Amino acid sequence: MSEIPNNSKISSHVDGAYFADCHATVIPYENQSALDTFLQQAREMPGWINALMSLRNKAVSRLGLKNLGSFADVEQGKASADYKVGDRVGIFTLYENTHHEVILEDQDKHLGVRLSFFIEPEAGGTAKVHATTVVHVNNTLGKVYMFFVAPVHKVIVPATLKRLNA
Template sequence: MECIPDESKISSYATNAYFSDCFTSVTRYENQSALDIFLSIARKSPNWINFLMSLRNNIVSKFGLKNLGSLSDIEQYKSAIDYKVGDRVGIFTLHFNSHNEVILEDRDKHLNVKVSFYIEPNGNTARIYASTVVHVKNTLGKIYMLFVTPMHKLIVPSTLKALPKA
């Protein structure tokens, strides 16, 4: 695991966060946007991740938390240019979008979660930083994070493997 890049807009959200992490991968780069990269990853989400999301949704619904759906619940024919800030992008809401960084968010009364995909181009390759920042609002949010944190550390690196190798 590496640190969140200072140039990334999400780095400012990491201050006083209850949880933050960052994973990286080097991939072939053809000037695609950060949102293009996220959409590619989400659409190729492995079945075991979708199973875990389904399990999560069934369990947390008993405690009044919302059903997020599945990471792969992305409209198949919608491209990155079709999305505007405030739109739903699968399980997240689009919070910020530039060519080199996308920040997606999910907020409720327990947590504020922001996920960033930040691109650091280097010719025909790029380092992709997948960063997550969580601000917890109450005890239920802390309890939830006890269970989510270990799974998150498996899921994010696994999803980055879906990127084409450099």
Template sequence: MNIPHNALIHSYLDGAYFADTHNIELPYQGESALEIYITTMKKTPNWVNTLMDVRNRIVSKLGLKHLGSLADVDKDKALDDYQVGDQIGIFSIVSIEPNELVVEDCDKHLNVRLSFLIVPKGDRMVLHATTVVDVKNTLGKVYMFFVAPVHRRIVPTSLKTLLPA
């Protein structure tokens, strides 16, 4: 995977059951990784939110956690008010740096971690969106069997919403 060596998400890669990264080059005006993450979540395509709704209905019958929607971001909360440990959409914040945000959702079946890392290039940037999943049991493996292929489509599609029109 093409992840910069200084990315905080690297510490979660060893032994991961699933890991992928998607990169996109975008205009850059000094936005933080948190700001770009929130913008991305707010622009989540409707079909992705529909899939999340279907996922939540199915897995809640199997005893897995109902996550809500990716777009469930507090629209009134100021960027400066976010702290490590806060909930932001379906994830909790692990680390907030100007150039990298790491969020996670952990339960008895798996740990999912996501990093948004900005690498500035003048008035452009490369945004690296990296997901790392640690599976804890068979149900987690079954879940990832179905989710991994869809995930590989969701992330690049969501990142493309950031491109200027």
């Protein structure tokens, strides 16, 4: 795990969060946007993660939580420039989008999740990508959900980030 960058816009959402974490990796960088990087990650999501999402959707539907779908639901041919704030991007909704940071969210009556991909260009054609997740819970069911999700999240995020620098 790494520190949430202070110059990232997601850092302003951390106060009062029930859960917040940040994982980072270094990637080859050719001035791609943060949304481009997120879309690459979502489109190349390992099958085991999509299988876990399917299992999650089946389990939580019995508790009244919504079916988020799958990371594979990201439109394959859609360019990052075609997305606008409020558009659905796979399992998330686009909340804020700049070249170096994209913030996606999912909100319901139980919890609010915001995910940021923040890019810090480095010398030599690389950049550091920070994937930050911030969760605010609204009730007991949100806390119970996070009890089960948080440990899995801490495995999934680093595993998917590793694929970006391959």
